[in-house]
Amino acid sequence: MLGVTVRRPAAGRASSRTTAATRRRLVVGGLLLVALVLVTLSFRESDDGPVTSAQNGAAAVLRPFQVAADRIAEPFRDAYGWLDSLFDAHSDAERLQAENEMLRQQVVQGQLARSENARLRELLEYRDGPRLPDGFRGLAAGVISRPAGAYAQSIVVAAGWNDGVRVDDPVVTADGLVGTVSRVGSRTARVTLLTDDQSAVSAVDLVTDAAGIVRPGHGPRAPLRLDRVPKEAVVQVGDTVVTAGWQSPRLSSLYPKGIQIGRVTSVGRTDTDLYTQVQVEPFADLSSLQAVLVLVPADRGEP
Protein backbone atom coordinates (compact mmCIF):
# COMPACT_ATOMS: atom_id res chain seq x y z
CA MET A 1 0.00 0.00 0.00
CA LEU A 2 2.93 2.31 0.73
CA GLY A 3 4.15 2.01 -2.79
CA VAL A 4 0.84 2.96 -4.31
CA THR A 5 0.51 6.51 -5.48
CA VAL A 6 -2.68 8.22 -4.36
CA ARG A 7 -4.06 11.23 -6.20
CA ARG A 8 -4.83 13.95 -3.72
CA PRO A 9 -7.94 16.06 -4.18
CA ALA A 10 -7.28 19.34 -5.83
CA ALA A 11 -7.33 21.52 -2.76
CA GLY A 12 -7.04 24.73 -4.74
CA ARG A 13 -10.08 23.98 -6.95
CA ALA A 14 -12.22 23.01 -3.93
CA SER A 15 -11.25 26.16 -2.15
CA SER A 16 -12.16 28.24 -5.19
CA ARG A 17 -15.54 26.52 -5.41
CA THR A 18 -16.24 27.25 -1.74
CA THR A 19 -15.28 30.86 -2.23
CA ALA A 20 -17.58 31.14 -5.25
CA ALA A 21 -20.48 29.62 -3.32
CA THR A 22 -19.92 31.95 -0.38
CA ARG A 23 -19.69 34.93 -2.70
CA ARG A 24 -22.86 33.84 -4.47
CA ARG A 25 -24.76 33.47 -1.21
CA LEU A 26 -23.48 36.76 0.08
CA VAL A 27 -24.60 38.57 -3.06
CA VAL A 28 -28.08 37.06 -3.01
CA GLY A 29 -28.42 37.53 0.74
CA GLY A 30 -27.29 41.13 0.41
CA LEU A 31 -29.71 41.86 -2.41
CA LEU A 32 -32.61 40.34 -0.50
CA LEU A 33 -31.60 42.29 2.58
CA VAL A 34 -31.53 45.53 0.59
CA ALA A 35 -34.95 44.68 -0.86
CA LEU A 36 -36.32 44.04 2.62
CA VAL A 37 -34.84 47.29 3.92
CA LEU A 38 -36.37 49.15 0.98
CA VAL A 39 -39.74 47.55 1.63
CA THR A 40 -39.54 48.47 5.30
CA LEU A 41 -38.49 52.04 4.61
CA SER A 42 -41.07 52.44 1.89
CA PHE A 43 -43.75 51.20 4.24
CA ARG A 44 -42.77 53.16 7.29
CA GLU A 45 -41.92 56.55 5.97
CA SER A 46 -44.38 59.27 5.03
CA ASP A 47 -45.15 60.41 1.50
CA ASP A 48 -42.38 63.01 1.54
CA GLY A 49 -39.71 60.67 2.95
CA PRO A 50 -36.36 60.19 1.17
CA VAL A 51 -37.14 56.74 -0.30
CA THR A 52 -40.49 57.83 -1.64
CA SER A 53 -39.01 61.03 -2.98
CA ALA A 54 -36.25 59.09 -4.70
CA GLN A 55 -38.80 56.69 -6.12
CA ASN A 56 -40.92 59.57 -7.40
CA GLY A 57 -37.86 61.20 -8.95
CA ALA A 58 -36.86 57.97 -10.65
CA ALA A 59 -40.40 57.45 -11.88
CA ALA A 60 -40.37 60.94 -13.36
CA VAL A 61 -37.11 60.15 -15.16
CA LEU A 62 -38.51 56.89 -16.50
CA ARG A 63 -41.81 58.43 -17.50
CA PRO A 64 -40.73 59.47 -21.04
CA PHE A 65 -39.57 55.95 -21.77
CA GLN A 66 -42.88 54.56 -20.60
CA VAL A 67 -44.80 57.06 -22.73
CA ALA A 68 -42.67 56.26 -25.76
CA ALA A 69 -43.15 52.52 -25.29
CA ASP A 70 -46.84 53.05 -24.79
CA ARG A 71 -47.11 55.00 -28.06
CA ILE A 72 -45.11 52.41 -29.94
CA ALA A 73 -47.23 49.62 -28.53
CA GLU A 74 -50.56 51.36 -29.07
CA PRO A 75 -51.13 50.26 -32.70
CA PHE A 76 -50.22 46.69 -31.80
CA ARG A 77 -52.50 46.79 -28.80
CA ASP A 78 -55.31 48.16 -30.94
CA ALA A 79 -54.74 45.44 -33.51
CA TYR A 80 -54.79 42.82 -30.79
CA GLY A 81 -57.94 44.31 -29.32
CA TRP A 82 -59.57 44.31 -32.74
CA LEU A 83 -58.66 40.67 -33.33
CA ASP A 84 -59.77 39.73 -29.86
CA SER A 85 -63.10 41.48 -30.32
CA LEU A 86 -63.46 39.73 -33.69
CA PHE A 87 -63.10 36.35 -32.00
CA ASP A 88 -65.50 37.38 -29.28
CA ALA A 89 -68.03 39.00 -31.64
CA HIS A 90 -69.99 35.84 -32.29
CA SER A 91 -70.36 34.85 -28.66
CA ASP A 92 -71.04 38.51 -27.79
CA ALA A 93 -73.83 38.64 -30.36
CA GLU A 94 -75.43 35.50 -28.98
CA ARG A 95 -75.09 36.72 -25.43
CA LEU A 96 -76.52 40.15 -26.28
CA GLN A 97 -79.37 38.56 -28.21
CA ALA A 98 -80.29 36.41 -25.23
CA GLU A 99 -79.93 39.42 -22.94
CA ASN A 100 -82.10 41.49 -25.26
CA GLU A 101 -84.77 38.81 -25.26
CA MET A 102 -84.69 38.60 -21.49
CA LEU A 103 -84.92 42.38 -21.14
CA ARG A 104 -87.83 42.50 -23.58
CA GLN A 105 -89.65 39.92 -21.49
CA GLN A 106 -88.88 41.91 -18.37
CA VAL A 107 -90.27 45.07 -19.98
CA VAL A 108 -93.45 43.26 -20.95
CA GLN A 109 -93.76 41.79 -17.46
CA GLY A 110 -93.13 45.20 -15.97
CA GLN A 111 -95.80 46.79 -18.12
CA LEU A 112 -98.25 44.05 -17.22
CA ALA A 113 -97.44 44.43 -13.55
CA ARG A 114 -97.85 48.19 -13.79
CA SER A 115 -101.25 48.00 -15.46
CA GLU A 116 -102.33 45.26 -13.04
CA ASN A 117 -101.15 47.40 -10.18
CA ALA A 118 -103.17 50.34 -11.48
CA ARG A 119 -106.29 48.21 -11.86
CA LEU A 120 -105.94 46.72 -8.40
CA ARG A 121 -105.34 50.16 -6.94
CA GLU A 122 -108.54 51.38 -8.58
CA LEU A 123 -110.39 48.36 -7.19
CA LEU A 124 -108.96 49.03 -3.76
CA GLU A 125 -109.99 52.66 -3.87
CA TYR A 126 -113.44 51.62 -5.02
CA ARG A 127 -113.72 48.98 -2.30
CA ASP A 128 -112.59 51.32 0.45
CA GLY A 129 -114.26 54.44 -0.94
CA PRO A 130 -117.76 55.87 -0.69
CA ARG A 131 -118.85 54.43 -4.05
CA LEU A 132 -119.15 50.91 -2.64
CA PRO A 133 -122.86 50.25 -2.05
CA ASP A 134 -123.98 50.26 1.55
CA GLY A 135 -124.46 46.87 3.14
CA PHE A 136 -121.88 45.18 0.92
CA ARG A 137 -118.23 44.36 1.16
CA GLY A 138 -116.01 43.98 -1.85
CA LEU A 139 -114.25 40.66 -2.32
CA ALA A 140 -111.40 41.08 -4.76
CA ALA A 141 -110.89 38.22 -7.17
CA GLY A 142 -108.60 37.69 -10.13
CA VAL A 143 -110.09 36.65 -13.45
CA ILE A 144 -108.73 33.22 -14.35
CA SER A 145 -110.74 32.59 -17.48
CA ARG A 146 -112.29 34.86 -20.10
CA PRO A 147 -115.01 34.41 -22.68
CA ALA A 148 -113.87 31.92 -25.28
CA GLY A 149 -116.11 33.33 -28.01
CA ALA A 150 -119.02 35.57 -28.85
CA TYR A 151 -121.49 33.08 -27.38
CA ALA A 152 -119.83 32.58 -24.04
CA GLN A 153 -120.29 35.87 -22.23
CA SER A 154 -118.97 34.78 -18.88
CA ILE A 155 -115.75 34.76 -16.94
CA VAL A 156 -114.39 32.62 -14.15
CA VAL A 157 -112.98 34.33 -11.08
CA ALA A 158 -110.69 33.00 -8.37
CA ALA A 159 -113.16 33.22 -5.47
CA GLY A 160 -115.85 30.77 -4.56
CA TRP A 161 -118.08 29.32 -1.92
CA ASN A 162 -115.30 29.11 0.63
CA ASP A 163 -114.70 32.81 0.21
CA GLY A 164 -118.34 33.68 0.82
CA VAL A 165 -119.43 34.02 -2.79
CA ARG A 166 -122.97 32.92 -3.67
CA VAL A 167 -125.04 32.75 -6.84
CA ASP A 168 -126.49 36.12 -7.96
CA ASP A 169 -123.89 38.21 -6.16
CA PRO A 170 -123.19 41.33 -8.21
CA VAL A 171 -119.73 41.71 -9.69
CA VAL A 172 -118.18 45.10 -10.39
CA THR A 173 -114.93 46.81 -11.25
CA ALA A 174 -113.95 50.31 -10.27
CA ASP A 175 -115.44 51.46 -13.59
CA GLY A 176 -118.84 49.90 -13.18
CA LEU A 177 -121.06 46.85 -13.20
CA VAL A 178 -119.74 43.68 -14.81
CA GLY A 179 -122.43 41.04 -14.19
CA THR A 180 -123.58 38.53 -11.61
CA VAL A 181 -122.31 35.28 -10.21
CA SER A 182 -124.11 32.45 -12.01
CA ARG A 183 -122.34 29.41 -10.64
CA VAL A 184 -120.18 28.86 -7.58
CA GLY A 185 -117.46 26.32 -6.95
CA SER A 186 -115.48 25.92 -3.77
CA ARG A 187 -112.67 28.22 -4.90
CA THR A 188 -113.94 29.62 -8.19
CA ALA A 189 -117.10 31.19 -9.51
CA ARG A 190 -118.55 31.84 -12.94
CA VAL A 191 -119.71 35.39 -13.59
CA THR A 192 -122.26 36.02 -16.29
CA LEU A 193 -121.43 39.31 -17.98
CA LEU A 194 -123.88 42.07 -18.80
CA THR A 195 -123.42 41.19 -22.46
CA ASP A 196 -124.82 37.67 -21.98
CA ASP A 197 -128.23 37.00 -23.52
CA GLN A 198 -129.60 35.92 -20.13
CA SER A 199 -128.56 39.12 -18.44
CA ALA A 200 -131.10 41.80 -17.47
CA VAL A 201 -130.51 44.62 -15.03
CA SER A 202 -133.04 47.18 -13.81
CA ALA A 203 -131.52 50.57 -14.43
CA VAL A 204 -132.30 54.26 -14.47
CA ASP A 205 -130.96 57.30 -16.25
CA LEU A 206 -129.09 59.12 -13.53
CA VAL A 207 -130.04 62.53 -14.95
CA THR A 208 -133.68 62.07 -15.93
CA ASP A 209 -134.68 59.08 -13.80
CA ALA A 210 -135.99 57.34 -16.89
CA ALA A 211 -136.21 53.67 -15.95
CA GLY A 212 -135.58 50.61 -18.09
CA ILE A 213 -133.83 47.27 -18.25
CA VAL A 214 -130.26 46.92 -19.45
CA ARG A 215 -129.91 43.99 -21.83
CA PRO A 216 -127.26 42.87 -24.27
CA GLY A 217 -127.15 44.88 -27.46
CA HIS A 218 -127.45 43.72 -31.06
CA GLY A 219 -123.88 44.04 -32.19
CA PRO A 220 -120.32 44.75 -31.21
CA ARG A 221 -120.79 48.50 -31.64
CA ALA A 222 -123.74 48.49 -29.23
CA PRO A 223 -122.83 46.12 -26.41
CA LEU A 224 -125.82 47.07 -24.24
CA ARG A 225 -129.25 48.60 -24.70
CA LEU A 226 -131.64 50.18 -22.22
CA ASP A 227 -134.87 48.41 -22.94
CA ARG A 228 -138.44 49.18 -21.94
CA VAL A 229 -137.95 52.91 -21.69
CA PRO A 230 -141.32 54.60 -22.26
CA LYS A 231 -141.51 56.91 -25.23
CA GLU A 232 -142.41 59.84 -23.06
CA ALA A 233 -139.32 59.40 -20.87
CA VAL A 234 -136.45 61.75 -21.55
CA VAL A 235 -133.08 60.16 -22.24
CA GLN A 236 -130.15 62.05 -23.73
CA VAL A 237 -126.89 60.98 -25.25
CA GLY A 238 -124.17 61.12 -22.65
CA ASP A 239 -126.41 60.38 -19.71
CA THR A 240 -125.12 57.92 -17.16
CA VAL A 241 -127.09 54.76 -16.55
CA VAL A 242 -126.96 53.21 -13.08
CA THR A 243 -128.59 50.26 -11.39
CA ALA A 244 -132.10 50.98 -10.10
CA GLY A 245 -131.84 48.75 -7.05
CA TRP A 246 -135.55 48.50 -6.48
CA GLN A 247 -137.04 46.89 -3.42
CA SER A 248 -140.52 45.63 -2.58
CA PRO A 249 -141.73 43.97 0.58
CA ARG A 250 -141.23 40.48 -0.86
CA LEU A 251 -138.67 40.95 -3.59
CA SER A 252 -135.67 43.06 -4.28
CA SER A 253 -133.31 43.64 -7.19
CA LEU A 254 -130.17 41.54 -7.30
CA TYR A 255 -128.15 44.71 -7.68
CA PRO A 256 -127.71 47.42 -5.10
CA LYS A 257 -128.80 50.88 -6.09
CA GLY A 258 -126.49 53.32 -7.84
CA ILE A 259 -123.82 51.13 -9.43
CA GLN A 260 -122.63 52.70 -12.67
CA ILE A 261 -123.39 50.65 -15.77
CA GLY A 262 -122.59 52.80 -18.78
CA ARG A 263 -123.13 55.90 -20.85
CA VAL A 264 -125.93 56.48 -23.35
CA THR A 265 -124.45 56.54 -26.86
CA SER A 266 -127.64 56.88 -28.96
CA VAL A 267 -131.34 57.44 -28.49
CA GLY A 268 -133.90 56.56 -31.17
CA ARG A 269 -137.67 56.66 -31.45
CA THR A 270 -139.86 55.34 -34.26
CA ASP A 271 -143.64 55.44 -34.59
CA THR A 272 -143.89 51.66 -34.74
CA ASP A 273 -141.82 50.98 -31.62
CA LEU A 274 -143.47 50.83 -28.26
CA TYR A 275 -140.33 51.98 -26.44
CA THR A 276 -137.45 54.34 -26.96
CA GLN A 277 -134.33 52.66 -28.42
CA VAL A 278 -131.41 53.52 -26.13
CA GLN A 279 -127.94 52.17 -26.72
CA VAL A 280 -125.50 52.05 -23.84
CA GLU A 281 -121.76 51.61 -23.79
CA PRO A 282 -120.62 49.93 -20.55
CA PHE A 283 -118.08 51.73 -18.40
CA ALA A 284 -116.30 48.51 -17.53
CA ASP A 285 -114.19 47.07 -20.32
CA LEU A 286 -115.76 43.63 -20.38
CA SER A 287 -113.32 42.30 -22.96
CA SER A 288 -110.17 42.68 -20.87
CA LEU A 289 -111.07 42.08 -17.27
CA GLN A 290 -108.15 41.20 -15.02
CA ALA A 291 -109.63 41.53 -11.55
CA VAL A 292 -113.09 42.20 -10.19
CA LEU A 293 -114.90 42.82 -6.94
CA VAL A 294 -117.66 40.45 -5.92
CA LEU A 295 -120.17 42.40 -3.84
CA VAL A 296 -120.94 40.19 -0.89
CA PRO A 297 -123.70 41.28 1.52
CA ALA A 298 -122.09 42.46 4.73
CA ASP A 299 -124.51 40.44 6.86
CA ARG A 300 -123.31 37.21 5.25
CA GLY A 301 -120.18 37.48 7.34
CA GLU A 302 -116.62 36.41 6.73
CA PRO A 303 -116.16 32.79 5.61
Next chain:
Amino acid sequence: MSLALRLAPLVFVAAVVQVSAISGARILGAEPDLLLVTVVAIGLVAGSIPGAVAGFAAGILLDVMLLGVLGTSALILTPVGYWAGRYGETTGRGRRYAPPLAAFALSVAATLGGVAVHFLLDQPVSAREALVTLLPSALFAALLVLPVHRLCRWVVAPVHRYEPARRVELV
Protein backbone atom coordinates in the same frame (compact mmCIF):
# COMPACT_ATOMS: atom_id res chain seq x y z
CA MET B 1 -18.22 45.83 -22.98
CA SER B 2 -18.79 44.19 -19.61
CA LEU B 3 -21.58 41.77 -18.86
CA ALA B 4 -23.46 44.29 -16.73
CA LEU B 5 -23.45 46.87 -19.49
CA ARG B 6 -24.77 44.33 -21.95
CA LEU B 7 -27.52 43.08 -19.67
CA ALA B 8 -28.70 46.44 -18.30
CA PRO B 9 -30.45 47.60 -21.52
CA LEU B 10 -32.08 44.21 -21.80
CA VAL B 11 -33.58 44.49 -18.32
CA PHE B 12 -34.50 48.13 -18.83
CA VAL B 13 -36.27 47.53 -22.15
CA ALA B 14 -38.04 44.48 -20.77
CA ALA B 15 -39.27 46.48 -17.77
CA VAL B 16 -40.49 49.41 -19.88
CA VAL B 17 -42.20 47.14 -22.40
CA GLN B 18 -43.76 45.10 -19.61
CA VAL B 19 -45.19 48.16 -17.86
CA SER B 20 -46.20 50.18 -20.91
CA ALA B 21 -47.05 47.73 -23.63
CA ILE B 22 -47.82 44.32 -22.21
CA SER B 23 -49.42 45.31 -18.94
CA GLY B 24 -53.16 44.79 -19.18
CA ALA B 25 -52.98 42.66 -22.32
CA ARG B 26 -54.73 39.43 -21.51
CA ILE B 27 -54.33 36.36 -23.65
CA LEU B 28 -56.53 33.45 -22.62
CA GLY B 29 -57.01 35.13 -19.28
CA ALA B 30 -53.31 35.45 -18.50
CA GLU B 31 -50.93 38.38 -18.69
CA PRO B 32 -47.56 37.57 -20.25
CA ASP B 33 -44.68 38.46 -17.91
CA LEU B 34 -41.81 39.51 -20.14
CA LEU B 35 -39.75 40.84 -17.25
CA LEU B 36 -39.82 37.57 -15.34
CA VAL B 37 -38.96 35.66 -18.50
CA THR B 38 -36.03 38.01 -19.18
CA VAL B 39 -34.72 37.53 -15.66
CA VAL B 40 -35.00 33.76 -16.03
CA ALA B 41 -33.22 33.87 -19.38
CA ILE B 42 -30.42 36.04 -17.98
CA GLY B 43 -30.02 33.68 -15.06
CA LEU B 44 -29.83 30.67 -17.34
CA VAL B 45 -27.36 32.27 -19.70
CA ALA B 46 -25.18 34.36 -17.40
CA GLY B 47 -25.33 32.51 -14.10
CA SER B 48 -26.74 32.89 -10.62
CA ILE B 49 -25.12 36.17 -9.54
CA PRO B 50 -25.95 38.08 -12.74
CA GLY B 51 -29.41 36.50 -12.56
CA ALA B 52 -29.94 37.66 -9.00
CA VAL B 53 -28.65 41.16 -9.77
CA ALA B 54 -30.83 41.34 -12.89
CA GLY B 55 -33.84 40.21 -10.85
CA PHE B 56 -33.14 42.80 -8.19
CA ALA B 57 -32.75 45.59 -10.76
CA ALA B 58 -35.84 44.48 -12.65
CA GLY B 59 -37.86 44.45 -9.44
CA ILE B 60 -36.71 47.92 -8.43
CA LEU B 61 -37.46 49.27 -11.92
CA LEU B 62 -40.90 47.72 -11.85
CA ASP B 63 -41.74 49.18 -8.45
CA VAL B 64 -40.43 52.59 -9.46
CA MET B 65 -42.45 52.69 -12.66
CA LEU B 66 -45.61 51.36 -11.05
CA LEU B 67 -45.11 53.50 -7.94
CA GLY B 68 -45.54 50.41 -5.79
CA VAL B 69 -43.91 49.60 -2.47
CA LEU B 70 -40.23 49.77 -3.33
CA GLY B 71 -38.49 46.40 -3.02
CA THR B 72 -41.56 44.17 -3.22
CA SER B 73 -40.92 42.99 -6.76
CA ALA B 74 -37.21 42.78 -6.06
CA LEU B 75 -37.96 40.39 -3.21
CA ILE B 76 -39.60 38.07 -5.73
CA LEU B 77 -37.45 38.52 -8.82
CA THR B 78 -34.07 38.29 -7.07
CA PRO B 79 -34.57 34.63 -6.05
CA VAL B 80 -36.10 33.94 -9.46
CA GLY B 81 -32.95 35.14 -11.24
CA TYR B 82 -30.74 33.37 -8.75
CA TRP B 83 -32.47 30.01 -9.01
CA ALA B 84 -32.62 30.23 -12.77
CA GLY B 85 -28.87 30.85 -12.68
CA ARG B 86 -28.24 27.92 -10.35
CA TYR B 87 -30.30 25.66 -12.57
CA GLY B 88 -28.42 26.88 -15.64
CA GLU B 89 -25.08 26.38 -13.94
CA THR B 90 -25.86 22.83 -12.84
CA THR B 91 -28.42 20.34 -14.13
CA GLY B 92 -29.95 22.59 -16.74
CA ARG B 93 -26.72 23.28 -18.56
CA GLY B 94 -26.98 22.60 -22.24
CA ARG B 95 -30.46 21.05 -21.95
CA ARG B 96 -32.87 22.10 -24.64
CA TYR B 97 -35.81 21.95 -22.31
CA ALA B 98 -34.11 23.97 -19.58
CA PRO B 99 -35.42 27.44 -20.55
CA PRO B 100 -39.14 26.51 -20.86
CA LEU B 101 -38.97 24.27 -17.80
CA ALA B 102 -37.28 26.94 -15.69
CA ALA B 103 -39.64 29.65 -16.94
CA PHE B 104 -42.69 27.49 -16.22
CA ALA B 105 -41.58 26.50 -12.72
CA LEU B 106 -40.30 29.93 -11.74
CA SER B 107 -43.43 31.61 -13.11
CA VAL B 108 -45.55 29.44 -10.81
CA ALA B 109 -43.18 30.10 -7.91
CA ALA B 110 -43.14 33.85 -8.59
CA THR B 111 -46.94 34.02 -8.73
CA LEU B 112 -47.32 32.17 -5.46
CA GLY B 113 -44.47 34.14 -3.92
CA GLY B 114 -46.05 37.38 -5.10
CA VAL B 115 -49.34 36.49 -3.45
CA ALA B 116 -47.53 35.58 -0.24
CA VAL B 117 -45.44 38.78 -0.18
CA HIS B 118 -48.44 41.00 -0.89
CA PHE B 119 -50.42 39.14 1.73
CA LEU B 120 -47.65 39.61 4.29
CA LEU B 121 -47.47 43.30 3.45
CA ASP B 122 -51.25 43.57 3.91
CA GLN B 123 -51.73 44.71 0.34
CA PRO B 124 -54.93 43.88 -1.58
CA VAL B 125 -54.35 40.78 -3.66
CA SER B 126 -56.74 38.24 -5.11
CA ALA B 127 -55.44 34.73 -4.48
CA ARG B 128 -58.27 33.36 -6.58
CA GLU B 129 -57.28 35.50 -9.56
CA ALA B 130 -53.66 34.48 -9.14
CA LEU B 131 -54.53 30.79 -8.96
CA VAL B 132 -56.87 30.97 -11.94
CA THR B 133 -54.19 32.58 -14.13
CA LEU B 134 -51.35 30.51 -12.69
CA LEU B 135 -51.18 27.83 -15.38
CA PRO B 136 -51.86 30.02 -18.45
CA SER B 137 -49.25 32.51 -17.22
CA ALA B 138 -46.72 29.75 -16.67
CA LEU B 139 -47.39 28.33 -20.13
CA PHE B 140 -46.95 31.76 -21.70
CA ALA B 141 -43.71 32.19 -19.82
CA ALA B 142 -42.52 28.80 -21.10
CA LEU B 143 -43.23 29.88 -24.69
CA LEU B 144 -41.97 33.43 -24.36
CA VAL B 145 -38.67 32.36 -22.87
CA LEU B 146 -37.51 30.65 -26.07
CA PRO B 147 -36.89 33.81 -28.13
CA VAL B 148 -35.82 35.80 -25.08
CA HIS B 149 -33.31 33.12 -24.10
CA ARG B 150 -31.90 33.15 -27.62
CA LEU B 151 -31.63 36.94 -27.49
CA CYS B 152 -29.87 36.78 -24.12
CA ARG B 153 -27.39 34.25 -25.41
CA TRP B 154 -26.65 36.47 -28.36
CA VAL B 155 -26.14 39.47 -26.06
CA VAL B 156 -24.08 37.66 -23.44
CA ALA B 157 -22.03 35.23 -25.54
CA PRO B 158 -19.13 37.54 -26.48
CA VAL B 159 -18.23 38.33 -22.85
CA HIS B 160 -19.33 35.29 -20.89
CA ARG B 161 -18.10 31.74 -20.87
CA TYR B 162 -19.63 28.90 -18.93
CA GLU B 163 -17.69 27.03 -16.37
CA PRO B 164 -18.61 23.37 -16.18
CA ALA B 165 -20.44 22.48 -13.01
CA ARG B 166 -19.32 19.46 -11.08
CA ARG B 167 -21.82 19.44 -8.32
CA VAL B 168 -25.49 20.33 -7.98
CA GLU B 169 -26.29 22.87 -5.32
CA LEU B 170 -29.66 24.42 -4.87
CA VAL B 171 -28.34 27.36 -2.85
